Amino acid sequence: MQSQYSLFADEAVQLVHDAEGGIRYHPACVPEEVVAGWFAALLPLVPWRSERRPMYDRIVDVPRLMASVALNDPERPACIDAALAAVQAVAPAPYTRAGLNLYRDGRDSVAMHNDRIHDLAPGQPIAILSLGAARDMLIKPKRGGSAQRVRLAPGSVLVMSHAAQRTHDHGIPKCSAPLGPRISLAFRVRGFRVPAFHRRAAESGGRRAALFQQADRRHQQRAHLRPVARIQLQQRYAAVGGHVGRGIRQSS
Ligand SMILES: O=C(O)CCC(=O)C(=O)O
Ligand SMILES: [Fe+2]
Known part of the structure; x- marks a missing residue:
């Protein structure tokens, strides 16, 4: 239509x-x-x-x-x-x-x-x-x-x-x-790239699929925590006179 x-x-x-x-x-x-x-x-x-x-x-x-x-x-x-x-x-x-x-x-x-x-x-x-x-x-x-x-x-x-x-x-x-x-x-379109190892595990069913879901959840949690972790990393580098990456990336 x-x-x-x-x-x-x-x-x-x-x-x-x-x-x-x-x-x-x-x-x-x-x-x-x-x-x-x-x-x-x-x-x-x-x-x-x-x-x-x-x-x-x-x-x-x-x-x-x-x-x-x-x-x-x-x-x-x-x-x-x-x-x-x-x-x-x-x-x-x-x-x-x-x-x-x-x-x-x-x-x-x-x-x-x-x-x-x-x-x-x-x-x-x-x-x-x-x-x-x-x-x-x-x-x-x-x-x-x-x-x-x-x-x-x-x-x-x-x-x-x-x-x-x-x-x-x-x-x-x-x-x-x-x-x-x-x-x-x-x-x-959010949807992270599933590593081949995890994809195979998910397809195999059973215990391996459960492991995949665990890894997926950990990934989501890490994505959520990333800004905080980055600030900490940045502060640590600043303390020794450097900085992370080239300036700050602002996005999404
Ligand atoms: O406001 C815009 O047009 C750009 C926004 C942008 O680049 C972003 O949200 O990542
Ligand atoms: Fe952008």
Whole structure:
């Protein structure tokens, strides 16, 4: 069945090429007055949370508010389903979660990063629907070279491949001009890569399957604890005058 939103889908702009669809921008997937309604509904409804992250030897506020909605949560706002339908029209995938970002004004941002892919299903896209004020996104090859700048208009969908997370960074830079708030809805397919050993164990049934489930649960727990563990690691390295990785990755 054709989605009502595919009627609005404009010509896509291909920004990055790869075997999984690269990175492409669909400028007008949902009419502006419709996304304005979704924005007004989500802003007061969503339990926005602020986060703090280690930045070298300091702990700093993440400059935006965040939330996350499971797409099978019976309590999810109705417009999440409508937004999902719009995204499915241009980037069909078995999405499981929407990550929400609220940029309160031009001072809010997200640093250049790639989305963490360890718990995203390989080969599946990440699709970002924009509501509210238009913001620029920078997309930069990891191997070096200049960044592309794309303005994410309200009602647009930016689709990034899983593969592109290994080759490119993206971010929303701060903007000095006075700007209203923006919400982005990032639809993702969570489902971590099952190591072959565990897959075989699960398929074999019985005791080995139980072991697999145990390993799966441990993985989920570790994923939950990871930010805390990382802060501790970062602090330990800071104490000896170094830092972990190259700065902080902010994502998902
Ligand atoms: O707000 C956006 O458009 C980008 C958000 C993003 O990169 C993320 O949530 O990982
Ligand atoms: Fe991201």
